[in-house]
Amino acid sequence: MTVLAAEHISKTFGAEAAAAAGVQAVRDVAFTVEQGTFLAITGASGSGKSTVLHMLGGITRPTAGRVVLEGVDLAGLDDEQLALLRRRRIGFVFQRYNLLPELSLAENVALPLELDGKPRTACRSAALEALEQVGMSHRADHRPDSVSGGEQQRAAIARALVTKPAILLADEPTGALDSANSENVIALLSKLVLEDRQTVVLVTHDSTVADAATRVITMRDGQIASDETQAAATGVPSS
Ligand SMILES: Nc1ncnc2c1ncn2[C@@H]1O[C@H](COP(=O)(O)OP(=O)(O)O)[C@@H](O)[C@H]1O
Numbered sequence: 001m002t003v004l005a006a007e008h009i010s011k012t013f014g015a016e017a018a019a020a021a022g023v024q025a026v027r028d029v030a031f032t033v034e035q036g037t038f039l040a041i042t043g044a045s046g047s048g049k050s051t052v053l054h055m056l057g058g059i060t061r062p063t064a065g066r067v068v069l070e071g072v073d074l075a076g077l078d079d080e081q082l083a084l085l086r087r088r089r090i091g092f093v094f095q096r097y098n099l100l101p102e103l104s105l106a107e108n109v110a111l112p113l114e115l116d117g118k119p120r121t122a123c124r125s126a127a128l129e130a131l132e133q134v135g136m137s138h139r140a141d142h143r144p145d146s147v148s149g150g151e152q153q154r155a156a157i158a159r160a161l162v163t164k165p166a167i168l169l170a171d172e173p174t175g176a177l178d179s180a181n182s183e184n185v186i187a188l189l190s191k192l193v194l195e196d197r198q199t200v201v202l203v204t205h206d207s208t209v210a211d212a213a214t215r216v217i218t219m220r221d222g223q224i225a226s227d228e229t230q231a232a233a234t235g236v237p238s239s
């Protein structure tokens, strides 16, 4: 089943100047993502990775082409509808965890559901379930500053999963982590794909991170330079 389609998307910033200079951040990028895929988008800094991810997630609107998520053309949505779709159907993970320091991990994870007006007890149980999925149940009532960076990122991933999104979009999620924590977070993303059939699109400039993916798109100067399927990484923890 196709979850997401990028149909020849392009992005030009500061339209007039950029067009005159012939500079586009992203040019005619096209691919589809099937459910249960772990797709890494890699490439040098400035190659357009984040801009593509932002367009996939409805944070930035393409200047040409369209993004279709679960059959819905994002261009057909107004800003309010797009914000709702982002909250309900897309899980975002960034380099910075952006957890609220005064809330426990469980309260942070519950936030997307609370914003959606779900009952308190339902929010709490869904948050605990998401923390279980990322192996962080034992830290549910801890504040973010009392756990490691890797554990904070796990909690941020739980917050992204709590709405049971169609797709998880991660931009350099290991960028602030040491290598042990980084491997841990990547193993978690692999587990979510292989065991839970989650669909993940990960942006990274780090080729060792990209090696964990089942498919790697490499970008160069705003365009796709290569698109390769590879064997799923081995050694993924079973829990
Ligand atoms: N908001 C913006 N305004 C103007 N230019 C931008 C903006 N965001 C990105 N760019 C430019 O678009 C190109 C691609 O950037 P980006 O998608 O962030 O690349 P990457 O994530 O691969 O490092 C770069 O040349 C960058 O300077």
Ligand SMILES: [Mg+2]
Residues within 6 Å of the ligand: 049, 050, 051
């Ligand atoms: Mg980037």
